[in-house]
Amino acid sequence: MVAASSGVASVLSPLKGRDFLSSADVSAEQTAALLELARQLKCGDRRIDLGNRVLGLIFTKASTRTRVSFQVAMARLGGQTVDLNPQVTQLGRGEPLEDTARVLSRFCDVLAVRTFAQQELVDYAHWATIPVVNALTDLEHPCQALADFLTMQEAFGDLQGQTLAYVGDGNNVAHSLMLCGALLGVNVRIGCPEGFEPLAGVLDQARKLAVAGADIFVTSDPVAAVRGAQALYTDVWASMGQEQEQAERERAFQGFCLNEALLAEADPRAIVLHCLPAHRGEEISAGAMEGAASRIFDQAENRLHAQQALLACLMGGL
Numbered sequence: 001m002v003a004a005s006s007g008v009a010s011v012l013s014p015l016k017g018r019d020f021l022s023s024a025d026v027s028a029e030q031t032a033a034l035l036e037l038a039r040q041l042k043c044g045d046r047r048i049d050l051g052n053r054v055l056g057l058i059f060t061k062a063s064t065r066t067r068v069s070f071q072v073a074m075a076r077l078g079g080q081t082v083d084l085n086p087q088v089t090q091l092g093r094g095e096p097l098e099d100t101a102r103v104l105s106r107f108c109d110v111l112a113v114r115t116f117a118q119q120e121l122v123d124y125a126h127w128a129t130i131p132v133v134n135a136l137t138d139l140e141h142p143c144q145a146l147a148d149f150l151t152m153q154e155a156f157g158d159l160q161g162q163t164l165a166y167v168g169d170g171n172n173v174a175h176s177l178m179l180c181g182a183l184l185g186v187n188v189r190i191g192c193p194e195g196f197e198p199l200a201g202v203l204d205q206a207r208k209l210a211v212a213g214a215d216i217f218v219t220s221d222p223v224a225a226v227r228g229a230q231a232l233y234t235d236v237w238a239s240m241g242q243e244q245e246q247a248e249r250e251r252a253f254q255g256f257c258l259n260e261a262l263l264a265e266a267d268p269r270a271i272v273l274h275c276l277p278a279h280r281g282e283e284i285s286a287g288a289m290e291g292a293a294s295r296i297f298d299q300a301e302n303r304l305h306a307q308q309a310l311l312a313c314l315m316g317g318l
């Protein structure tokens with residue numbers, strides 16, 4: 001764990017000017033330090049003013065938490081955001097990404113991109129001369145994972161050796177939890193129906209990155225996934241772009257609802273997490289969502305603190 005402010009700064013200063021496209025784009029030590037900086041910012045031990053920097057938001061999918069938490073994070077850092085939704089820019093009329101990324105780099109200091117294909121994000125990072133942040137793609141949601149493990153750390157302190165069980169679709173959120181958890185020494189168990197597993201390449205990558213003996217595994221048995229775990233997590237069964245598969249997925253995911261019965265199999269101190277938006281009665285029961293174990297709204301708030309820490313690092317504000 002990185003504790004002192006000077007230690008955090010020296011670990012995180014190499015992130016200046018870098019992209020954050022994947023949870024694996026930062027080292028194990030940097031991941032822990034990002035959580036520590038987020039904690040310091042949240043409790044008021046640390047204030048960072050970057051001057052009048054500008055974050056451009058290019059979002060081709062809907063968003064409440066990610067959009068607003070980035071906007072508020074920039075405001076708290078003394079900067080501002082520009083909404084570059086393709087519907088209001090020439091992107092929506094076919095202007096090439098490579099031209100857009102180079103032009104925006106002349107106006108903005110950092111870009112956050114939410115889109116479908118990870119390759120599109122990689123292309124933005126290639127053409128932009130400023131840091132590019134993954135604000136969710138079909139492959140990963142790395143900013144979400146930082147907030148998730150910050151929430152788990154608030155509940156349990158040291159994360160190493162703790163277990164997070166994710167029940168549901170082996171999707172973007174699951175991928176980033178596996179990678180980020182591996183870097184933090186957290187055991188990550190993914191319980192998902194056959195045919196909805198996380199990508200084998202991401203599983204291999206997480207296992208290679210794992211520190212402190214963290215075990216990353218996938219099972220089709222939801223009870224085996226959650227047994228004794230300290231955090232139970234789920235996400236929607238049909239992600240953005242998969243709406244037409246909703247009915248088929250509802251059938252496939254029967255038995256994978258995060259409910260009181262699954263919670264009873266976990267550690268008695270276990271917390272319940274969900275990245276939101278949630279569908280009560282589908283991937284999570286109303287009781288699990290609103291019960292005493294739920295930290296879902298702390299988790300949503302932590303998006304702000306985690307992204308404030310990340311933005312400060314990428315813009316060299318430490």
Ligand code: CP
Pocket residue numbers: 062063064065066067136144275276277
């Ligand atoms: N969790 C999350 O990313 O929420 P939004 O889609 O509202 O940004």
Ligand code: NVA
Pocket residue numbers: 136137171172173235236238239240275276277
């Ligand atoms: N897996 C979901 C996460 C939403 C925050 C999606 O991609 O739609």
